[in-house]
Amino acid sequence: MDGRIDVRNLSKSFGTFRAVDDLSFSVEPGRITGFLGPNGAGKTTTLRMVLGLIKPTSGTATIGGTPYTQLTHPISTVGAALEATNFHPGRTGRDHLRVIASAAGLPDSRADELLTLVGIPAAARKRAGGYSMGMRQRLGLAAALMGDPKVLILDEPANGLDPEGIRWLRGFLRHLASEGKTILISSHLLAEVEQTVDDVIIIANGRAVRQGTIDELRGEKRVRVLSPQSDRLARALSDAGLQVRPAEGGGLSVIADETAQIGEIAYRAGVPVHELHSERADLEQLFFQLTENTNRNLGDPAQGFAAPQEGGR
Amino acid sequence: MGTAIKAEVRKLLTTRLWWGMAIAVLAAGALLALLMASILNETPNPEQQAQGQPAMTPLQIATSTYTSGSAFGYVLLMVIGIMTIGSEYRHKTITGSLLAVPHRSRLIAAKVIALLAFGVLYGLIFLIGSVGAGATVLSIRGLEVFPEPGTLLRSLVLVLLVLGLWALIGLGLGVLITNQIAAILVGVGVAFIVEPLLGVLVSQVSWGESLAKYFPSRATNAVLQGYAQDGSTNQLSWWAGALVLIGYAAIMVAIGTFLTERRDVT
Numbered sequence: 001m002d003g004r005i006d007v008r009n010l011s012k013s014f015g016t017f018r019a020v021d022d023l024s025f026s027v028e029p030g031r032i033t034g035f036l037g038p039n040g041a042g043k044t045t046t047l048r049m050v051l052g053l054i055k056p057t058s059g060t061a062t063i064g065g066t067p068y069t070q071l072t073h074p075i076s077t078v079g080a081a082l083e084a085t086n087f088h089p090g091r092t093g094r095d096h097l098r099v100i101a102s103a104a105g106l107p108d109s110r111a112d113e114l115l116t117l118v119g120i121p122a123a124a125r126k127r128a129g130g131y132s133m134g135m136r137q138r139l140g141l142a143a144a145l146m147g148d149p150k151v152l153i154l155d156e157p158a159n160g161l162d163p164e165g166i167r168w169l170r171g172f173l174r175h176l177a178s179e180g181k182t183i184l185i186s187s188h189l190l191a192e193v194e195q196t197v198d199d200v201i202i203i204a205n206g207r208a209v210r211q212g213t214i215d216e217l218r219g220e221k222r223v224r225v226l227s228p229q230s231d232r233l234a235r236a237l238s239d240a241g242l243q244v245r246p247a248e249g250g251g252l253s254v255i256a257d258e259t260a261q262i263g264e265i266a267y268r269a270g271v272p273v274h275e276l277h278s279e280r281a282d283l284e285q286l287f288f289q290l291t292e293n294t295n296r297n298l299g300d301p302a303q304g305f306a307a308p309q310e311g312g313r
Numbered sequence: 314m315g316t317a318i319k320a321e322v323r324k325l326l327t328t329r330l331w332w333g334m335a336i337a338v339l340a341a342g343a344l345l346a347l348l349m350a351s352i353l354n355e356t357p358n359p360e361q362q363a364q365g366q367p368a369m370t371p372l373q374i375a376t377s378t379y380t381s382g383s384a385f386g387y388v389l390l391m392v393i394g395i396m397t398i399g400s401e402y403r404h405k406t407i408t409g410s411l412l413a414v415p416h417r418s419r420l421i422a423a424k425v426i427a428l429l430a431f432g433v434l435y436g437l438i439f440l441i442g443s444v445g446a447g448a449t450v451l452s453i454r455g456l457e458v459f460p461e462p463g464t465l466l467r468s469l470v471l472v473l474l475v476l477g478l479w480a481l482i483g484l485g486l487g488v489l490i491t492n493q494i495a496a497i498l499v500g501v502g503v504a505f506i507v508e509p510l511l512g513v514l515v516s517q518v519s520w521g522e523s524l525a526k527y528f529p530s531r532a533t534n535a536v537l538q539g540y541a542q543d544g545s546t547n548q549l550s551w552w553a554g555a556l557v558l559i560g561y562a563a564i565m566v567a568i569g570t571f572l573t574e575r576r577d578v579t
Contacts, residue, residue: 045579052415053408053578069415080412088328088404095327103320103413143409 003029003064003150003182005050010059012045012206019045021206022059027184027199029150032177034197034214035186038291042206043186044082047155051080063151075104079144080153086140089129093120093139096128100146114142119168133160141172151182158192170196190287204291218281223262226251226275236269237262253279317414317423325397325431334393338386338435342442345382350450353377371460373538376468378447379440380537383472386439387479387533388504390432392497394483397424398569399493407578421570424484432477439476440469467551471536474555478562482529485565488572504530522547532557 005027012020020042027033037043048054050061052069061067063078071077087096097111115121118138123131131139137160144152158166173196177183187193190200200217202210210217224247227233237244237254242265247253256262259276266273325331353374369377401407414420448458459465483500490496512528515521525531526549535554549557 048577048579051412053411055577071415074415075413078412082408083405086405086409088324088400088406090328090330091324092327095323099320099323099327100409100413102323103316103410105316 003180005151005153005182005184006060006062006065007046007050008060010046010049010061011057012042012049012054013057019206020049020056023203023206023208024059025201025208025211027182027201029182030177030180031198032173032183032185032196033199033201034190034193035184035201035203036190036193036287037186037188037203039188041188041203041291043188043203044155045206046203047080047082047153047184047186050153051078051082073104073147075100075106075149076147077149078151078153079147079149080155081137081140081144081157082153082155083140087128087131087136090127092125092127093131093135093142094124096139097142097146100143104147106147110146114145115139117145118142118172134162134165137161137165137169141169149181152176152184154183154185156187157185158187158189166192190283194283202287202290209290217283217286220255221257222279223254223256223259224251224275224277224279225254225262225266225273227266227271227273229271232269233266233271233273236265236271240265247279251275314419314423317419318426320410320413321397321423321427322430325393325427328400330393330396331431334389335435335438337389338439339442341382341385341389342439343382343446345385346378346443346445346447347450349374349378349381350447350454350456355456371457372464374456375447375451375458375460375465376538378451379443379465380468380472382443383439383475383533383537384530386435386472387476388501390435390476390480391483391486391500391504393431393435394428394480394485395487395496395500396483396493397428397480398484398487399491399496402487402491403493411578417573418570421484421488421566421573425481425566428480428484429477432475432480433473436473436476439472444469468537471551471555475533475536475558478558479533481562482565485562485567485569488569489565527557529558529561532561 007023007025010020010023011018023042023046035043035047045054046061049056050063050068052067063071068074068078087093091099093115094111097114098108100106101108101110112121112124115124118141120135120138120142123135123139128136128139137157141154141157144154158169161169173183173185177198185193185197194214197214199213200210201208225233230246230252234244234252237252242262243255244252254262259278263273263276353369355371355374356368398407401410410420411417414423451458486500487493487496490499508528508530512525512531515525515528526535526547532549532554535549536551536558548554
């Protein structure tokens, strides 16, 4: 089993409401894929269809070629954490994990191993009702990792985590991806996962509006340079074989990986430089453009998607 | 399948519900046994006879003493049955349960077997209470503690089955009414008030008696006591009563399985 998640023409209607509309994507092993969209875009419904909890109106979702409900060892194949509230408040964290261990035929010792792994060993004997949001997220992650699965599906895993927790989660997911696991995480905040994910799938209104690597989304790396002698500098940069265009708000925008390269060209041309920095594509802005005006939960009819822009400005 | 059953047993044993219920079941058995053992007589005095208390055989006294509390016991087991699925909906643990056991009918089957096992466990707890308390009082009063051991033992063993079957009725009800509190209120209300009242009302019409004997509470009585409390002959035999009760449990489990298979878990 290669651990690829394959979603083909997946649709789900609740009555007349089309929650997910002809969605297709695949999630590759060894990479972290962000599943992004505003609240109500259909992310959770899609993940629940992948996990066999919701029956699709049409289309298929498979994991390593098999629908979730037909996996022989589901817990050891796919780990999922869907909501931070999925615990009986009167059951301790350790007992919660032991229930899963017994259902999956795993030894009880896995429970304590996992609590240590996610950094909440002290919570073992505490009833889950008394957990903080951060502890719930970690217990959910521990449950997902019980069977050492090849595939991880996490719904809004960063919700409720403090900055330290988010940094911990980021490093933890990196480590898991380096072991070759397939990781799919959903979020309604691109900024939250921007530094974590390799690939992105952006959905709005139940449809995919953008798919690709995060680098593709960002577009080319650019360097912005401000000089009192813009024309001379532009010529020097063009002569060096670089693509230059005037930047919004003054100065020049150059396609280049390093600021040092630009600084050296300016120095050789004898042009003074007042400002020099690498430009980051404003992904949050892009995300907003892709998904704006589409929030059907606000009662605003979708008025055509903003045309997908090339990354960067 | 074995792993799924083990998980269900664990779910029941890892919250405070099970021992709280154990205390309640023990108390129901003991208190009703104390009451019955104290008031029942083989030959009622004229005053009691005037009130309609029938003459009873030693077997009837012993059976009544040891099993009367089961009317409370089976309602408690029905509540446990409701809660095994109701609390999964309420706390959304049904998601995790189905991720571990994606075959939904298998999950329900695991719950059915776990509940039947808990019927036996609670039945034993019930009997410790009712036989312990009842036998003490009977022997103090100089009445026979264990007359006709074969028949009496059959009634006591059937308590274990009856409690499990009522837990299954609760399981089906818990799937049918997904709001746990509503399901418990409806279940307890029907079992304690509506169903017995309906039984009495139906019995008023000529054909009613033959219908009322199939009601769950009367079928339960038939299974446990093997004779009619009011002396009427219109009661099922113990095995027919058991079949009727198994029928109710099977129908409720079938409804529960059907609905669980169809529902989206959101």
